[in-house]
Amino acid sequence: MPYGYQGKILHVHLTEMRFETEEPSEAFYRKYMGGSAMGAYYLLKHTPADADALSPENRLTLAAGVVTDAPISGQSRLAAVAKSPQTGGIGDSQSGGFFPAELKFAGYDAIILHGKAETPVYLWIKDGVPELRPAAHLWGKDTGEVEDLLKAELDDPKVQILQTGIAGENGVHYAALISMANRANGRTGMGSVMASKNLKAVAVRGKQRPKLADKKGLNEHARWGSQNFEDSDVFGMGLYGTAEVVAAQQESGGLPTRNWSSGDFEGWEAIDGKTMASTILKERDTCYACTVRCKRVVETEKVDPRFGGPEYETVATFGSYCGVDDLEAVSYANQLCSMYGMDTISCGATIAWAMDAFERGLISAEDTDGLDLRFGNAEAMVAMVEKIARREGFGDLLAKGSANAAQIIGRGTEDLVVATKKQEAPAHMPQVKRSLGLIYAVNAFGADHQSSEHDPSYEWYPERMAEIGLNDPQPSDNMNEEKVRFALITQRLYSALDSIGMCQFVFGPSWHLYGPNQLAEAMQLITGWDVTVDELLEVGERRLNLMRLFNAKAGFTRDDDKLPKKFYEALKGGESDGIKLTVEELERAKDMYYEMSGWDAESGNPGAAKLAALGI
Numbered sequence: 265m266p267y268g269y270q271g272k273i274l275h276v277h278l279t280e281m282r283f284e285t286e287e288p289s290e291a292f293y294r295k296y297m298g299g300s301a302m303g304a305y306y307l308l309k310h311t312p313a314d315a316d317a318l319s320p321e322n323r324l325t326l327a328a329g330v331v332t333d334a335p336i337s338g339q340s341r342l343a344a345v346a347k348s349p350q351t352g353g354i355g356d357s358q359s360g361g362f363f364p365a366e367l368k369f370a371g372y373d374a375i376i377l378h379g380k381a382e383t384p385v386y387l388w389i390k391d392g393v394p395e396l397r398p399a400a401h402l403w404g405k406d407t408g409e410v411e412d413l414l415k416a417e418l419d420d421p422k423v424q425i426l427q428t429g430i431a432g433e434n435g436v437h438y439a440a441l442i443s444m445a446n447r448a449n450g451r452t453g454m455g456s457v458m459a460s461k462n463l464k465a466v467a468v469r470g471k472q473r474p475k476l477a478d479k480k481g482l483n484e485h486a487r488w489g490s491q492n493f494e495d496s497d498v499f500g501m502g503l504y505g506t507a508e509v510v511a512a513q514q515e516s517g518g519l520p521t522r523n524w525s526s527g528d529f530e531g532w533e534a535i536d537g538k539t540m541a542s543t544i545l546k547e548r549d550t551c552y553a554c555t556v557r558c559k560r561v562v563e564t565e566k567v568d569p570r571f572g573g574p575e576y577e578t579v580a581t582f583g584s585y586c587g588v589d590d591l592e593a594v595s596y597a598n599q600l601c602s603m604y605g606m607d608t609i610s611c612g613a614t615i616a617w618a619m620d621a622f623e624r625g626l627i628s629a630e631d632t633d634g635l636d637l638r639f640g641n642a643e644a645m646v647a648m649v650e651k652i653a654r655r656e657g658f659g660d661l662l663a664k665g666s667a668n669a670a671q672i673i674g675r676g677t678e679d680l681v682v683a684t685k686k687q688e689a690p691a692h693m694p695q696v697k698r699s700l701g702l703i704y705a706v707n708a709f710g711a712d713h714q715s716s717e718h719d720p721s722y723e724w725y726p727e728r729m730a731e732i733g734l735n736d737p738q739p740s741d742n743m744n745e746e747k748v749r750f751a752l753i754t755q756r757l758y759s760a761l762d763s764i765g766m767c768q769f770v771f772g773p774s775w776h777l778y779g780p781n782q783l784a785e786a787m788q789l790i791t792g793w794d795v796t797v798d799e800l801l802e803v804g805e806r807r808l809n810l811m812r813l814f815n816a817k818a819g820f821t822r823d824d825d826k827l828p829k830k831f832y833e834a835l836k837g838g839e840s841d842g843i844k845l846t847v848e849e850l851e852r853a854k855d856m857y858y859e860m861s862g863w864d865a866e867s868g869n870p871g872a873a874k875l876a877a878l879g880i
């Protein structure tokens with residue numbers, strides 16, 4: 265068995281209620297490393313590209329990585345990969361917390377879920393022994409209730425539980441998987457996929473620690489991180505959470521406001537991370553063994569701390585997107601998403617789209633069950649979150665996502681959708697960070713802010729950028745050839761991080777605690793392999809090609825790599841007033857990106873030669 269891994273992958277055949285254990289070769293592990301690349305490999309192997317995402321034919325992979333549970337910061341990550349009910353292509357979502365490390369302790373590197381159980385069940389794995397147990401008593405319960413019931417039933421408060429919520433049971437297109445009742449594999453609807461298999465939860469517990477190649481060296485590596493943390497640029501995120509960036513986004517005119525009509529929100533200070541820290545923050549929280557402690561726990565009369573606290577994306581989507589400057593309402597919407605299991609980005613952004621349509625008179629109170637769905641109406645926003653999870657009234661339509669809802673309603677509401685491949689855009693504006701426009705367009709599972717480095721870093725962190733061969737810093741507002749190269753190379757590094765299973769706040773190419781060379785060093789200390797940065801970039805490239813290949817089989821082409829109309833309209837107010845993208849700029853960037861990737865310019869997909877070169 266290779267160092268760092270358990271060497272075992274559990275296949276759960278839910279239709280037949282049986283298990284199969286795969287023990288892949290060391291070469292397999294080195295090729296994919298884990299997490300997302302492994303998930304893409306199993307999706308291609310087992311799921312027909314034309315399968316209905318909510319049918320038993322869809323396979324859901326839950327995969328940790330090689331680094332998961334090693335004694336260093338940032339390593340407890342889990343990738344969930346399946347065909348997405350939201351995009352119709354590959355779905356991919358990452359989370360942290362304590363579940364990923366405990367999955368490894370329980371004896372497995374990954375779980376592949378096949379088929380569909382006849383009645384609701386949950387999967388319980390203790391010290392390498394899997395078992396399927398009845399879960400009818402958990403169906404219809406919120407995530408906090410399920411945590412309590414399962415921990416009591418299994419008689420162990422330290423059991424880690426990953427579950428689908430009420431939103432998943434109801435088939436909300438952007439339902440999430442939730443662990444600890446407050447950590448989410450939020451994006452691309454993986455919660456609905458798990459629920460469609462009649463699988464309510466996966467509970468894990470174990471004592472099996474994988475062996476490390478050089479434990480002493482790894483301890484030194486971790487010590488360096490602790491000693492340098494306070495002087496690093498990630499220190500502020502530890503103090504103020506990811507919502508620390510609200511101020512910087514506002515300053516640059518990059519805080520999406522009122523459904524992306526502006527990048528300037530007059531109420532920004534009320535939802536900022538520093539405001540959260542000085543008002544409703546109860547405590548900071550962390551993922552297994554992480555020194556950064558960026559997670560938030562907030563409490564008010566209305567908000568229950570067990571459901572955590574809002575991230576930057578959440579304060580933006582429920583806050584500035586909706587014109588809401590009420591931090592308690594935003595935190596309560598976040599709580600509902602944790603309780604019911606929904607992606608806060610797609611949920612908040614879909615409500616913002618509906619508010620935009622309401623303000624313009626394209627929909628009315630007759631459509632919205634009488635709710636006055638105007639920007640700034642925090643009460644209506646919170647009411648809609650509840651309706652979406654339960655699929656009541658107008659919420660039933662919004663549960664399909666903004667792109668599908670607009671298609672059904674028509675009346676010009678299609679022009680207000682801010683999504684790519686039907687996935688709502690996260691809160692980083694390509695108008696001011698130009699390369700994100702390209703990545704939002706070409707990314708296999710739709711708009712994503714954690715799939716590449718953001719533009720300002722190229723100028724701000726030249727030494728670390730040089731470690732991945734980027735030596736020609738460019739300003740944020742251009743989209744020239746070198747910027748396309750920056751987007752592609754950093755996309756490969758982020759893709760590798762999602763496969764190794766490493767948090768992108770701790771390791772990365774710029775403001776992160778550790779740089780790319782230190783990432784390769786950590787991998788060497790864990791696995792004993794002579795891993796280089798170039799090898800890691802190739803693992804990332806392989807994952808990007810696997811994802812793209814699945815989408816190509818599902819019928820996706822270059823034409824699906826497009827941006828929403830709103831990005832081509834001038835922003836109003838603040839630092840980004842008048843700024844917009846152009847179609848010509850995007851198409852030019854796509855040409856360069858496909859060529860650099862070795863993909864066909866016409867279809868935008870990888871050809872046989874590229875796939876062969878990557879061993880696919």
Ligand code: SF4
Pocket residue numbers: 337338339340360361549550551554555556557558559767768769770
């Ligand atoms: S940086 Fe934050 S999200 Fe990442 S592992 Fe640490 S606590 Fe978790």
